Amino acid sequence: MGDAFATDRKTDMEVAEREAKIKELQAENLEAKRALKDLDAQKQNMGREYGLGEEGLSGQDWDILEKGSKIPEAMSEEEKARYQEMKEQGLTEYYDRCKDIDDLAKPYRQTIQDNNKEIKVCEASNKAVHKSRLDLRRGNPMIAAQEEAEAIMDAARDDIIGMIKDEGMDHIDEEMQEKVEQAQEEKEEKEEEEEKLEAIREDKAQMLDQAEAAREKAHENEKRVEDLLEALPTEEILKMSGSTSDFQQELKDIMNRMKLMEEDLKGAAVDATL
Structure with missing residues (x-):
């Protein structure tokens, strides 16, 4: 009996640690997403400097700039003409600056990707624990009864706390009303x-x-x-x-x-x- 209790206690601690880890990873993802949003805003502002609208470059023009930067010998005559036209507009420089921003964004994207994988692992582990305990409760009426009793106690505790809060709020409301009336009398x-x-x-x-x-x-x-x-x-x-x-x-x-x-x-x- 003691060993079973110790095992449950250890499992509870592991579940709590994984839940805390999930929250930590989610917070890191939030910060990374904010950084990516700032970098995207920089790209949009930079696009305005080069006369581009909110939509920026089309996917086709972006592919031509990328092709001209990496494998210009593979470009068709039509692509070369369009590339030269964009170069005269300064868009090749815009492309290079955007690539620099993309390089800055890569670590944040990688962090989000890695964190999401770890979050899935933690969630799967905790889900397995909950499923195992659910199966155990179904086969053991005593455990089910104990957990039901605990649920009832938790609900009663919440009700009592709620009542105390309500009474406290009523008392506060009365005091506030008295102060308002007193202030009104003093004003008159x-x-x-x-x-x-x-x-x-x-x-x-x-x-x-x-x-x-x-x-x-x-x-x-x-x-x-x-x-x-x-x-x-x-x-x-x-x-x-x-x-x-x-x-x-x-x-x-x-x-x-x-x-x-x-x-x-x-x-x-x-x-x-x-």
Whole structure:
């Protein structure tokens, strides 16, 4: 029994190693394919330099260039004429540069080819192991029952993990909703504060405008009084006031009241700026 268990354990390890190897080889193939794609893009860009479209050279023209490069003596007269025509267009140089790129691509193509062979070997080995175990299960009810029990446990484990994840997501959703609502409330409070500040700024501006208008009106009144007094003859002023001293006192009182009014307006303007 112990030997059988050890053998199964060893087989499992070998299967896992082959699966890991397959993934490694597939990753190498992916990198090689990316390199080949870059080289193909270089050939296409180079073809544009020589006036070729996306399709590049036709297969027939490519064969003529290859034949002219390797065995020119075997070319027909028609092929020689076409070869000379392409040579004048610089396409023989294009052919040589493409061959250089093809030489760079050969190692990548070989890597893909070799890796695919090894992948097939690993997959065939693992498939043989699975088939052997399947045949063994069919002939041994105890093994089949054990594996069925393990499958049930795995399914139950997956269900439990799924439930835990769902509960966790529900909790996260609740927290997110609370944060969104809190942020919305803070935004509304901020907007209310902005509205209040804007109203205060408008009131301050209005009070400053009123204070400025009143100050200008007081200066205008003061100027009108001064202009009026300068325009009246002394005799008229004396008649209106009764005596010079009384009139001077009355005029002084008027000026003091206007002065006081101006000081009050200044104070109101200062208060409005606070």
